[in-house]
Amino acid sequence: MIEYDYIIVGAGSAGCVLANRLTASGRHRVLLLEAGPSDRRFWIQVPIGYGKTYYDPTVNWMYQSEPIPGLGGRVNYFPRGKVLGGSSSINAMVYSRGQAGDFDDWAALGNPGWNWQDVLALYKRMEDHDLGASAHHGAGGPLHVSVIDKAMHPLTKLYVKAGQEAGLAYNPDLNGGTIEGVGFYQINTRDGFRMSAARAYLWPARKRSNLRVETEALATRILFKGKRAIGVAYEQRGQVHEARAAREVILSGGSINSPQLLQLSGVGPEDVLRSCGIDVLHHAPAVGRNLQDHLCFDHIYRSKLPSLNNTFHPWWGKLFAGLRYVLMRKGPLALSVNQGGGFFRAHPDSARPDIQLYFSPLTYEKALPGVRALTRTDPFPGFIMSVSPCRPSSRGHLQIRSADPREAPAIHPNYLSTNHDVEELLAGARFLRRLAATPTMKALIAEELKPGLSVQSDEEHVADIRARCYSVFHPVSTCRMGPDPSQCVVDPRLRVHGLDRLRVVDASIFPTVTSGNTNAPAIMVGEKGADLVLADAG
Structure with a gap:
């Protein structure tokens, strides 16, 4: 031995x-x-x-x-x-x-x-x-560590602009002196x-x-x-x-x-x-x-402008993206779909940023285990805006x-077993509505698909959160x-x-x-x- x-x-x-x-x-x-x-x-x-x-x-x-x-x-x-x-x-x-x-x-x-x-x-x-x-x-x-500012989907830039309209500072480096603000994520890739x-x-x-x-x-x-x-x-x-x-x-x-x-x-x-x-x-x-663990919660939208759905849904879009990747190691196959986001304070008295933001320029239906995910995007342009509280208290x-x-x-996992965690996600859901109401997003959004505008009260938001939130692993x-x-x-x-x-x-x-x-x-x-x-x- x-x-x-x-x-x-x-x-x-x-x-x-x-x-x-x-x-x-x-x-x-x-x-x-x-x-x-x-x-x-x-x-x-x-x-x-x-x-x-x-x-x-x-x-x-x-x-x-x-x-x-x-x-x-x-x-x-x-x-x-x-x-x-x-x-x-x-x-x-x-x-x-x-x-x-x-x-x-x-x-x-x-x-x-x-x-x-x-x-x-x-x-x-x-x-x-x-x-x-x-x-x-x-x-x-x-x-x-790759900076993707010049490679991301155009909708991501509109999202960052909307974040500033919602009151967040633009942060050119989300791993710099502070994580606070809205910007473009850095990813672990090299040469495609x-x-x-x-x-x-x-x-x-x-x-x-x-x-x-x-x-x-x-x-x-x-x-x-x-x-x-x-x-x-x-x-x-x-x-x-x-x-x-x-x-x-x-x-x-x-x-x-x-x-x-x-x-x-x-x-x-x-x-x-x-x-x-x-x-x-x-x-x-x-x-x-x-x-x-971190829980995430999405608001899902139909877009007036093209998104990655327009690339990944039709067969010719997949073919073009594949050829671009094979020949040049560029395009959407060389990136993550989590392209934009940042961090903000859920409450005025928060000592430091406590909610993370995500933006993905595509939409898809989550599959059950046993079925490959992210291969069937929706047949219409859409995007997802998400929130994820940083420091949950549930154990x-x-x-x-x-x-x-x-x-x-x-x-x-015992998720959402404390009032603190429920309140954090509720604050996040309210912020997503604030983002959606900015001039840039109002011009972009054709329809809020989930949760839909019928969800308005705190009680309705909390019920929706419990029904749809998920781990970000x-x-x-x-x-x-x-x-x-x-x-x-x-x-x-x-x-x-x-x-x-x-x-x-x-x-x-x-x-x-x-x-x-x-x-x-x-x-x-x-x-x-x-x-x-x-x-x-x-």
Whole structure:
């Protein structure tokens, strides 16, 4: 049996970073285990291809929540990447780092080394930003960040103009000195290809002889000697394997799979473990708890001017867009559909921006799981304006259903369980109506399709929100970082409380969810985790 220095479970947004950074010196032997396949697939590398991977079980875990009381008993879809690059290989590529107060909050919760100035240095190290090196951005790092101001759909520019008419300041850099205002999103692409964590970090590292990458390798349990992690058991193509780690086992499976593997290995709430017939190695009540996520809510419109529907609905539009991409790596296939947006304060007394905005220059009907989405746009021009509260107060949890590692855990998001969260989305819905009433939008909108102008009162808006809101797929905090083992899973150095040589390095360690899209912060956690591991290695 080959012994490695480090075993990383999960080749996602943070795992790819770890694989690169821990092997860079040549001193350490690293095994990277990924349950899914290679990312060398056309629809992963084409930016708009996430519409094809959204319901593809070969690269997507396609989790479903339990019925959610706050959403009228509806279930919520939880797509998660099951492929090299993890969710960075199937997401919408919006690059949003969060705001300074998010990370200062982390530090104030007892996590030294995680304040804004600390993490800004990591962001700058990892970036290769179109805007170049500055006080806010880095250049020459592994992860390319594209500015799309000149490439986006013309409707997006009208949206940004309307945002200013609604009272928001134009923000030319939504990752600059402040996130507040309305502007154009930056995305993780380069030369017309998706810039996932795999392409940025893992592809260069795979040339190194001290890194071994195993795909289609499902980790089934962590191996322990007493309370010291010594390796991982995994299944690969029908065979059972064990691998040993001389230094550390590092979980980077993400906010669903990392707590699931801990619980399968006897680390978690003892009542949950015993109910599944699993021996309790270490009672850790916070494993799988504190689940946080961002909800989104749309207003959908028929447009008087052409939108991406006019490109993607007719066959000749698809053909032209495809040819433009193949020949020039440009056009709508080289972008995300989330092109515009920003952040604003829901209430005058808000200390900082607390609601995120999205604009998509197309409309489509969401499909049920099992049917590919975003491939059937509406046969008329349309667009979507959306809101997503940044810091929800509702907390959910997840737990294993059995000792079978192939059985999906039970996910209880507990959305809209607090008045605060309901009021935030209501404020967002009211702002969307304000946007729609601006001169620019009034000239553009042919009809409000959803919710429709029959919805006017607060009660009607809240009922509509509960019926139609949905996750934007930012689950975090199920292995929360903090000093108290009764409330947190890992300490500020990402070591699992009460156990030796075991860390969690992924978005599950977020003490609280960041403002905005969570992929950039997840990659940053990979950078920070690598620094901590290497510092402890001496």
